[in-house]
Amino acid sequence: MEGMLFTTQKALHLLVTGDPELWSIVMLSFSVSLKAIILTTPPAMLVAYSLVNGNFPGIRIILAVFNSLLSVPTVVIGLFLYVMLTRQGPFGDLRLLFSQTAMVIGQILLCFPILVALGYATINAADRRVRETAITLGAPWWFTILTVLYEVRFGLLAAVLTGFGRIISEVGISMMVGGNILGYTRNITTAIALETSKGEFAQGIALGIVLLVLAFVLTTFLTYVQGKQEMST
Amino acid sequence: MSEPLLVFRGIEKTFAETNILRNVDISLYPGKCILLSGNNGSGKTTLLKIIAGLETPSRAEIEFSGKSHSWKSAIRSIRREIIYLHQQPYLLSGTVESNVSYGLRFTHLNRKQLRESVKEALEWAGLADVAKQQAKTLSGGVQQRVAFTRAWILKPKVLLLDEPMANMDIESREQACDLLKRMKSEGMSIVITSHDTNIIDGLIDIHFSLSDGKLD
Numbered sequence: 148m149e150g151m152l153f154t155t156q157k158a159l160h161l162l163v164t165g166d167p168e169l170w171s172i173v174m175l176s177f178s179v180s181l182k183a184i185i186l187t188t189p190p191a192m193l194v195a196y197s198l199v200n201g202n203f204p205g206i207r208i209i210l211a212v213f214n215s216l217l218s219v220p221t222v223v224i225g226l227f228l229y230v231m232l233t234r235q236g237p238f239g240d241l242r243l244l245f246s247q248t249a250m251v252i253g254q255i256l257l258c259f260p261i262l263v264a265l266g267y268a269t270i271n272a273a274d275r276r277v278r279e280t281a282i283t284l285g286a287p288w289w290f291t292i293l294t295v296l297y298e299v300r301f302g303l304l305a306a307v308l309t310g311f312g313r314i315i316s317e318v319g320i321s322m323m324v325g326g327n328i329l330g331y332t333r334n335i336t337t338a339i340a341l342e343t344s345k346g347e348f349a350q351g352i353a354l355g356i357v358l359l360v361l362a363f364v365l366t367t368f369l370t371y372v373q374g375k376q377e378m379s380t
Numbered sequence: 381m382s383e384p385l386l387v388f389r390g391i392e393k394t395f396a397e398t399n400i401l402r403n404v405d406i407s408l409y410p411g412k413c414i415l416l417s418g419n420n421g422s423g424k425t426t427l428l429k430i431i432a433g434l435e436t437p438s439r440a441e442i443e444f445s446g447k448s449h450s451w452k453s454a455i456r457s458i459r460r461e462i463i464y465l466h467q468q469p470y471l472l473s474g475t476v477e478s479n480v481s482y483g484l485r486f487t488h489l490n491r492k493q494l495r496e497s498v499k500e501a502l503e504w505a506g507l508a509d510v511a512k513q514q515a516k517t518l519s520g521g522v523q524q525r526v527a528f529t530r531a532w533i534l535k536p537k538v539l540l541l542d543e544p545m546a547n548m549d550i551e552s553r554e555q556a557c558d559l560l561k562r563m564k565s566e567g568m569s570i571v572i573t574s575h576d577t578n579i580i581d582g583l584i585d586i587h588f589s590l591s592d593g594k595l596d
Contacts, residue, residue, distance in 0.1 A: 274470060276466050276468075276469075276470035277470055277472070279429075279434050279464070279466070279470075280466070280469075280470045280472070281482075282433075282434060282459075283432055283434065283459075283462070283463050283464045283465075284463065284482055284483035284486075284530065284531075284534065285459075285460050285483050285486045285487075285534065286482075286483075286485075286486060287486065290485075290486070294472065297472075297473065298472065298473060
């Protein structure tokens with residue numbers, strides 16, 4: 148118990164004193180996951196919109212595929228990407244393995260189906276009159292899409308926050324295609340895994356606190372956003 | 381009666397093996413108001429949405445400028461001249477002003493002209509005092525007037541109104557009716573659906589009844 152208390156104190160000390168190694172890991176995590184979510188959101192929302200309003204064969208099958216991808220374990224995505232990016236793999240020449248770019252790509256693969264599925268649910272629940280109103284008032288197709296997305300913006304923001312929470316807390320992809328290289332690809336989750344395996348709990352606990360605070364902030368913001376969504380409808 | 385603006389011929393709509401509309405012909409005249417009556421589910425809304433280009437018919441032709449075109453080939457070019465208003469109009473997030481100016485963004489007006497047009501339209505509809513209010517917080521009657529104004533400002537040739545007076549109190553109904561009469565006097569062709577034929581006296585020029593997918 149005493150050891151636990153001491154380790155927690157040490158963890159808090161690392162956080163409060165702005166330990167450069169710890170905060171560089173935190174910054175790297177945010178940098179990678181923010182890039183992934185920013186790159187994923189526009190195409191995912193377009194796909195979700197097309198699935199709701201499109202009129203092409205196989206929509207149900209595509210939707211079922213996206214829903215199935217929600218439950219794919221991160222290590223499987225990591226393994227798939229590893230095989231693709233390894234020297235002998237089809238994209239080996241790009242030399243992306245064990246890089247932040249590989250981590251971003253992996254997180255995009257993880258996040259895309261989440262945003263499509265949640266975006267689909269949100270856009271599908273949108274009032275049909277929004278689209279018809281935009282069309283009848285002369286909006287071009289791209290402005291019609293923007294209008295619909297804007298009208299359900301709180302629901303979409305909740306989807307994006309959920310996706311961000313998922314990718315920043317994943318470990319399988321980052322470990323497999325990032326390689327956990329200090330100062331380059333070591334992020335919060337891979338650092339926790341490493342420090343724990345070494346028996347160095349202080350940094351792991353400090354990083355765990357960062358993740359917990361992030362989870363709390365995201366959940367609070369999500370609740371606020373969902374309240375806004377209910378008010379706007 | 382003057383030359384029709386648009387003539388829709390042979391409109392058919394089949395959904396799940398049910399004929400919703402059967403060979404419907406309808407001509408729209410400038411400055412005239414058509415009342416489409418019929419029971420719930422008789423196909424009134426479907427007919428309006430096909431005319432507005434919001435729903436695809438199983439078969440239809442459109443006649444204008446002396447030529448006949450298939451619905452599919454012609455609807456894109458005439459859609460800008462036709463505005464459809466829902467029974468409960470959907471006002472977008474934002475102020476009354478931003479709602480009224482929505483369609484003007486797709487015209488060639490510059491910012492100053494746009495502002496002036498919106499101001500003029502709001503005064504025309506008696507909405508100047510609520511211009512800065514959030515549109516969704518207004519009463520149903522005022523929302524309907526905002527929707528009329530949002531359509532009027534674009535000066536469409538055809539205005540399609542789906543049960544515009546439903547759920548309105550007498551005062552709101554009179555105000556809405558007054559706006560519609562002014563639109564008609566400006567040469568707009570108006571089509572109104574209603575299952576209550578007595579509510580819009582003094583506005584209607586032609587009355588059709590839709591039953592079993594046919595127009596009488």
